[in-house]
Amino acid sequence: MTETVLSVRNMSKQFGGIRAVNNVSFDVKRGEILGLIGPNGSGKSTLFNCILGQLRPSSGHCEIKGRSTDGVRPADLSLMGVGRTFQQLSVFPKMTVLDNVILAGQEHEGTMLSRLFGPSDAGLTKKAEQLIEFFRLTPYRDTEAGSLSYGQQKLVDAAMAFMAGPDIVLLDEPAGGVNLTMLAHLKERLMTYNCEHGTTFVVIEHNMEFVMSMCTRIIVLAQGEVIAEGRPEEIRTNQTVIDAYLGG
Amino acid sequence: DVKIGSIVELSGPGAAAGTNFRDGVKLGFEEVNAAGGILGEKVQLLEYDSQTDPQVSRAMVQKAIDEGVYVITGTVYSSSTVVNMLVAQQAGIPQFTGSEAPSITQKGNPYIFRTAFGSQKGMPKVAKYMAEEMGIKKVAIVWANTEFGKGGYGAFMEQAKIYGFEIVADVPTEQAQTDFSADVLKAKNSGADAVFVYLTEEESARFLREAQKQSIGLPMIGETTLIGAKVIELAGDAANGAMGHVGLTADAGIPAVSEMVARFKAKYNYTPDHNAIKGYTSAWTIKCVTEMIGSTDRQAFADKMHGLTLTAAECPGVLMDTSWDDTGEMSRESFFVVVEGGKQTVKAVLPPN
Amino acid sequence: MVEFLQLILSGLAAGSIYALAAVGFTLLWQASQTINFAQGEFVMLPAFFVLVGMTVLGMPMWPSVLFALVLSLLILGVMFKKLIVEPMLPHGTLPLVIATIALGLLMKESVKEFYGATAQPFPPVFPQTVYNIAGASISVQDLGNLAVSMLAIAGLQLFLNRTRTGRCMQATAQNPAVAEILGVNVKRMVMYTFLVNAALATVASVLISPIYLAKFSNGETLGLVAFIAAIVGGFNQIRGALAGGLLIGVIDNLSAVYISAAYRNAVPLILLIVIILVRPQGLLGTSEGRTV
Amino acid sequence: MLELKNVTGGYGRITILNGTSFEIPRASITTIIGPNGAGKSTVFKAIFGLLTIHSGQILLEGEDVTRRKPAEMIARGVTYVPQGRNVVPQLSVFHNLELGGITSKDQAKVRRRIEEVMDQFPMLRERRDQKAIELSGGQQKQLEVARALLLDPKLLLIDEPSIGLSPNLVQEVFQTLIRLRDQGVTILMVEQNAKAALAVSDYGLVLELGQTRMHDRADKLLADPRVGQLFLGGHIEDAA
Amino acid sequence: MIPLRRLLVGIGVAALIVAPIGQGNYIIYTLSSWLLFSIAAMGLNLTLGYAGQVSLAQAGFMGIGAYVTALMTLAGIHWLFAAVASISACFLIGLMLGYPALRVQHHFLAFVTLAFNTLLFLVLRNEEEITGGSFGLVGMPRPDFFGFSTMKNLQFYYFTLVCFLLAAGVMWWILRSPWGRAFKALRENPIRAESLGLKIRRQTLLAFAFGSAFAGLAGALQSPLVQFIEPSSFGLIHSLKLLLMVVVGGAGYFFGPMLGAAVVILLPEVLRFTEGYYLIIYAVLVIVLMVYSPGGLIGLGRKLYDWMKPGQEARRDIEQGVQL
Numbered sequence A: 001m002t003e004t005v006l007s008v009r010n011m012s013k014q015f016g017g018i019r020a021v022n023n024v025s026f027d028v029k030r031g032e033i034l035g036l037i038g039p040n041g042s043g044k045s046t047l048f049n050c051i052l053g054q055l056r057p058s059s060g061h062c063e064i065k066g067r068s069t070d071g072v073r074p075a076d077l078s079l080m081g082v083g084r085t086f087q088q089l090s091v092f093p094k095m096t097v098l099d100n101v102i103l104a105g106q107e108h109e110g111t112m113l114s115r116l117f118g119p120s121d122a123g124l125t126k127k128a129e130q131l132i133e134f135f136r137l138t139p140y141r142d143t144e145a146g147s148l149s150y151g152q153q154k155l156v157d158a159a160m161a162f163m164a165g166p167d168i169v170l171l172d173e174p175a176g177g178v179n180l181t182m183l184a185h186l187k188e189r190l191m192t193y194n195c196e197h198g199t200t201f202v203v204i205e206h207n208m209e210f211v212m213s214m215c216t217r218i219i220v221l222a223q224g225e226v227i228a229e230g231r232p233e234e235i236r237t238n239q240t241v242i243d244a245y246l247g248g
Numbered sequence B: 001d002v003k004i005g006s007i008v009e010l011s012g013p014g015a016a017a018g019t020n021f022r023d024g025v026k027l028g029f030e031e032v033n034a035a036g037g038i039l040g041e042k043v044q045l046l047e048y049d050s051q052t053d054p055q056v057s058r059a060m061v062q063k064a065i066d067e068g069v070y071v072i073t074g075t076v077y078s079s080s081t082v083v084n085m086l087v088a089q090q091a092g093i094p095q096f097t098g099s100e101a102p103s104i105t106q107k108g109n110p111y112i113f114r115t116a117f118g119s120q121k122g123m124p125k126v127a128k129y130m131a132e133e134m135g136i137k138k139v140a141i142v143w144a145n146t147e148f149g150k151g152g153y154g155a156f157m158e159q160a161k162i163y164g165f166e167i168v169a170d171v172p173t174e175q176a177q178t179d180f181s182a183d184v185l186k187a188k189n190s191g192a193d194a195v196f197v198y199l200t201e202e203e204s205a206r207f208l209r210e211a212q213k214q215s216i217g218l219p220m221i222g223e224t225t226l227i228g229a230k231v232i233e234l235a236g237d238a239a240n241g242a243m244g245h246v247g248l249t250a251d252a253g254i255p256a257v258s259e260m261v262a263r264f265k266a267k268y269n270y271t272p273d274h275n276a277i278k279g280y281t282s283a284w285t286i287k288c289v290t291e292m293i294g295s296t297d298r299q300a301f302a303d304k305m306h307g308l309t310l311t312a313a314e315c316p317g318v319l320m321d322t323s324w325d326d327t328g329e330m331s332r333e334s335f336f337v338v339v340e341g342g343k344q345t346v347k348a349v350l351p352p353n
Numbered sequence C: 001m002v003e004f005l006q007l008i009l010s011g012l013a014a015g016s017i018y019a020l021a022a023v024g025f026t027l028l029w030q031a032s033q034t035i036n037f038a039q040g041e042f043v044m045l046p047a048f049f050v051l052v053g054m055t056v057l058g059m060p061m062w063p064s065v066l067f068a069l070v071l072s073l074l075i076l077g078v079m080f081k082k083l084i085v086e087p088m089l090p091h092g093t094l095p096l097v098i099a100t101i102a103l104g105l106l107m108k109e110s111v112k113e114f115y116g117a118t119a120q121p122f123p124p125v126f127p128q129t130v131y132n133i134a135g136a137s138i139s140v141q142d143l144g145n146l147a148v149s150m151l152a153i154a155g156l157q158l159f160l161n162r163t164r165t166g167r168c169m170q171a172t173a174q175n176p177a178v179a180e181i182l183g184v185n186v187k188r189m190v191m192y193t194f195l196v197n198a199a200l201a202t203v204a205s206v207l208i209s210p211i212y213l214a215k216f217s218n219g220e221t222l223g224l225v226a227f228i229a230a231i232v233g234g235f236n237q238i239r240g241a242l243a244g245g246l247l248i249g250v251i252d253n254l255s256a257v258y259i260s261a262a263y264r265n266a267v268p269l270i271l272l273i274v275i276i277l278v279r280p281q282g283l284l285g286t287s288e289g290r291t292v
Numbered sequence D: 001m002l003e004l005k006n007v008t009g010g011y012g013r014i015t016i017l018n019g020t021s022f023e024i025p026r027a028s029i030t031t032i033i034g035p036n037g038a039g040k041s042t043v044f045k046a047i048f049g050l051l052t053i054h055s056g057q058i059l060l061e062g063e064d065v066t067r068r069k070p071a072e073m074i075a076r077g078v079t080y081v082p083q084g085r086n087v088v089p090q091l092s093v094f095h096n097l098e099l100g101g102i103t104s105k106d107q108a109k110v111r112r113r114i115e116e117v118m119d120q121f122p123m124l125r126e127r128r129d130q131k132a133i134e135l136s137g138g139q140q141k142q143l144e145v146a147r148a149l150l151l152d153p154k155l156l157l158i159d160e161p162s163i164g165l166s167p168n169l170v171q172e173v174f175q176t177l178i179r180l181r182d183q184g185v186t187i188l189m190v191e192q193n194a195k196a197a198l199a200v201s202d203y204g205l206v207l208e209l210g211q212t213r214m215h216d217r218a219d220k221l222l223a224d225p226r227v228g229q230l231f232l233g234g235h236i237e238d239a240a
Numbered sequence E: 001m002i003p004l005r006r007l008l009v010g011i012g013v014a015a016l017i018v019a020p021i022g023q024g025n026y027i028i029y030t031l032s033s034w035l036l037f038s039i040a041a042m043g044l045n046l047t048l049g050y051a052g053q054v055s056l057a058q059a060g061f062m063g064i065g066a067y068v069t070a071l072m073t074l075a076g077i078h079w080l081f082a083a084v085a086s087i088s089a090c091f092l093i094g095l096m097l098g099y100p101a102l103r104v105q106h107h108f109l110a111f112v113t114l115a116f117n118t119l120l121f122l123v124l125r126n127e128e129e130i131t132g133g134s135f136g137l138v139g140m141p142r143p144d145f146f147g148f149s150t151m152k153n154l155q156f157y158y159f160t161l162v163c164f165l166l167a168a169g170v171m172w173w174i175l176r177s178p179w180g181r182a183f184k185a186l187r188e189n190p191i192r193a194e195s196l197g198l199k200i201r202r203q204t205l206l207a208f209a210f211g212s213a214f215a216g217l218a219g220a221l222q223s224p225l226v227q228f229i230e231p232s233s234f235g236l237i238h239s240l241k242l243l244l245m246v247v248v249g250g251a252g253y254f255f256g257p258m259l260g261a262a263v264v265i266l267l268p269e270v271l272r273f274t275e276g277y278y279l280i281i282y283a284v285l286v287i288v289l290m291v292y293s294p295g296g297l298i299g300l301g302r303k304l305y306d307w308m309k310p311g312q313e314a315r316r317d318i319e320q321g322v323q324l
């Protein structure tokens, strides 16, 4: 259980004069739940986007499950078993909740041609319905996702990240706007996946209770650099982190 | 009633030509009706819009036939006529087209008749005049790269071979082109003795203005479309000095034509071009020829038309003596004119060929 | 060399006209995120208002131009905004694009039905004097057009970027919901945009028509060229329209002589495709920023 | 200050608010909590004139303002910070701020206030001329909150300000709200971060299925076992 | 499909079969043209309505199909092979035209495709040796199938109808397979779609390729129907016309394009009594339709249906209650 699934080496990203991510390196082992925290604008989302191929890093590189991700398209990463969510709401607004969730799984089943010629649904609908039920969205199954409330859309987003049964999931603020009860629920699901399937999670979150209670390890970014790393209790008491991020 | 179908370009790029033709036809039949109709029956004109689209024109001809028309007038754009004349031919309906592309009368269709020369008739007259009267050797040719322009271009090039013109610049232009500076420049710098211009009216006007601006200093020779009244109106004094060959023109100085033009202007409030005159004469031709054969028999009509010479004396509406050969091609006298002081001046009357 | 100079001068002259037509596109895009497929017709129409003023109402030229301006503001500005754009803004771009296509058709056909299908001569605004520069000719008219389009574009650029109203217009275009919440009078901003566009179209029309001649179908070609110019220059910068317009004008002339007259229309199109592929924001445009 | 009487309304044919009623006093902070999809944001839209209201009344300082346009609500001193991201993407940070004061007659004062909020959120000053779209999620939220503070509103409607903000900034925002309240501003806030929000609030309000279920002093709600249970699972009815 | 809808489709097909019986040539010809434009519009609906990729080159693809078919049938090759070649050519060129779509979206894409359409026109016009230039090609034969001739208009109509039904079937199949969902995802949020494993490049290209292939089939039918083709029949204006068909009918609805094609083709006929004004009226109608119903005619139908159903609905979660 000590295999490295994600390894980031000297990753930097510049936008014009702004160094959003500055020489960041870290490793994530299988089965970890890694928290990524830091003040606003410290480069967390940018780091995710560089890792996942949405942005091209200015320098540095990264390996997932031993494969370099240089130039790999986001779709291929997803097919390699890397799931993610975005910080901003990102559902398919004019598609039903069910279609949203099924879509998250369908590209992982069969081939391009079999998806056209043999539309057996490979249990996708059932699985999607279960996830929808789990996130308490059943009444909205056939509603257009764009007309859900903020928190509900966040939940659809989370459901989509689980649909394909990924090995490693990168979540960008999954808790934002989610009701506390549902949040507990989400946490439970994360932990179950983590225990049962050994799924690795990297979570960006500003909700400290959520992060502290769940993560096995936390990395703190500030101005694009790693300023601290350690177990939750270490981070909670780290003075640099308190000054830069947690506040009084 | 006698039903006549008018299928022309009332919308799309051909609308200007089509509307002129249609209005000519309308004016013609109104006068025919006022003069007692055809064989005592009123003419009912069914109008169709081909949208300058061959496919639609075909449908419209089909429709006119389904509605039982006696004769069809139109279309003006050759690309449409080539298609829809097949339908009319199948149904045995005589058709008066305003198109000038040579190929139309060369297909052996016994029901198609022209209302103006095909360019293969006009070009020899111009070329002959250029070679023999003007002594031109090197020619720059500016032409519209459309089916209209290409027809004229082909016919001119054939004559150029015959008369041994050297083509020093060959400049195709686009439909509705507005900027002619490059084209004028090319013609100007080509070392030609004269520029042969085969464009539609508006483009001709723009060309003439640009030529004036760049002081081209070469004679510009063309067809009706270079020196017609419309062009003169649009190009203003830039048109002075342009010359060319015209078939039936409003400015030919023939009283019958001038009177018709005056009536047209009074009714439609604009100056008709040669398309309107084509339409007008076709209306009267239909009346006169039908009354000659004494019945509205389409086959007899078509047969009668072949080899017919209709004089202005027996049928004033044709405005000038006109003959059709057995391909439906027509011929009559025409003119070589120069624009002077904003007016067409006839330099020579060219005999029918 | 003279030939080359002539081509450049003529190209710039033609290009300034394209720029005037193109600036309307960029304006509408920047200030209402609308693509107006009827822009060419917008430039075609005011010339006929002038002609109506002169021939039907018997007014002299300049009062007729004023008359045309007022009519354009009413029809192309107020009516277009109230009857078409405003009710359709919430529906997204596609229906609006279709509506503007239909509107273009409507304007074209109306002019044809009510004024006539043939081209009309149009009185020149500038004297017809032609200057000779090192063997190449350029007319006062060309210089005037160039000057007017540069002024119009510079003025507009300043207005949009340097005034609060200009920025409110941009805010309205980029995020109408937020603009409304902040108390921007969204409807009024959209109205300003369309009034400015209508005024620009009138200016363009009056400058263009002496050269193009007034004809119902002028909008077709002009619209297309203006589109290309706007995109090549950069859709989200007003001054992009000027750069694009001039560039297209010059390239068109050069390619007619040095490449192939039959394919002269292809050159700007290829330029368009290349620009979109290598620099989608256009020559002077700026990138729209982060997407994730 | 603000009173909703039996408001029903919704989107298209679907009714979301089923007779929502509550009243909030002047110069107080009230926090609305409730599950996702309860209709909290919808209440804000109803007040601000962005929702089709079928029946009921909304009173602002005793005056009926039901179905008024947003512009009118702004004129009456109501400011609204919606959920999600709401910046003008291609305008600079400074110009976004300036838009916040666009309705003010006194532009000199707006300039002054811009300087003040930039002092409060130093990040904004650093990025004064950057396009808003280039900011990170939390930075955009800061911009939005700052923008809402420019005018001196009578009533501030603020929908989940904590989403995306780092903990120290959340505290900063809450403290600012308290200061505003002390200056006499009435604040209505939606928060999922209930404990922290109720701690700075005077009143709390629980919304469920578009209806007010509880409405009490914040400290009482915090102490209420039913509310505790609400966030640990179970139905309010069961708890009652 | 619910039985009611199945029944309606059945009735529709039956109506298409009896429609031309006893009608004049013109009506039959117009019906055939409607069917073939429906095929092209259906393709555009896939590209635009479902996959959200704006294409202003659909008429260009019809042109490619029409020219390929014309050249091959004039050379004596059977229509069937010519049609297959047309469809394949359009598929491949569509695939290529899709490449710009990978880089640009929305209006930029519209202009790339617009440029392509105009370029194609120039090539068709200038390469006279092959395409006949602006004179076009005339006299394409109508095909024979094992002794069944389609020379007469009525026969040709049934031949077109068969092609139409096949095309509609294929379209329906694509849309209800997972590909349909993938196309929609591409339209709604390509970035998210890609992060879920959807190869958006490939899917975009396919949206273009399939959409164009339908246009290829339409072109292959147009050649023998009109028996004359020339470059300007496939100009930009016709691409706009196809766009109009799709949107007026209802983009993103299966039956939208067919309805739209009917309106665009038949409305001039219906409005003919207004003489010169029909285009004006037509334009006004389109604008009014777009203003009131951006979902086109089908959207309008739905609106009316909704409007007639009275009253309010309860919120979705009211029955389930609060599940905390």
Ligand SMILES: Nc1ncnc2c1ncn2[C@@H]1O[C@H](COP(=O)(O)OP(=O)(O)OP(=O)(O)O)[C@@H](O)[C@H]1O
Pocket (backbone or CB within 6 Å): A146, A147, A148, A149, A150, A151, A152, A177, A179, D011, D014, D016, D034, D035, D036, D037, D038, D039, D040, D041, D042, D043, D083, E315
């Ligand atoms: N634009 C819309 N169209 C249709 N229904 C909507 C729309 N917006 C919200 N709804 C529905 O209204 C209900 C309430 O939504 P609202 O956004 O008010 O919830 P909320 O209480 O703010 O939730 P959250 O905590 O998730 O923000 C939800 O069930 C949602 O599905």
Ligand SMILES: Nc1ncnc2c1ncn2[C@@H]1O[C@H](COP(=O)(O)OP(=O)(O)OP(=O)(O)O)[C@@H](O)[C@H]1O
Pocket (backbone or CB within 6 Å): A015, A016, A018, A019, A020, A038, A039, A040, A041, A042, A043, A044, A045, A046, A047, A087, C289, C290, C291, D134, D135, D136, D137, D138, D139, D164
């Ligand atoms: N496209 C861009 N152009 C310019 N600057 C950018 C761009 N994208 C991000 N930045 C800058 O990079 C920095 C890091 O942004 P990022 O979104 O990664 O922050 P973050 O850690 O996710 O913050 P938050 O917690 O607020 O979401 C910020 O300062 C932001 O302004």
Ligand SMILES: [Mg+2]
Pocket (backbone or CB within 6 Å): A044, A045, A046, A087, D136, D137, D138
């Ligand atoms: Mg972030």
Ligand SMILES: [Mg+2]
Pocket (backbone or CB within 6 Å): A149, A150, A151, D040, D041, D042, D083, D159
């Ligand atoms: Mg909400």
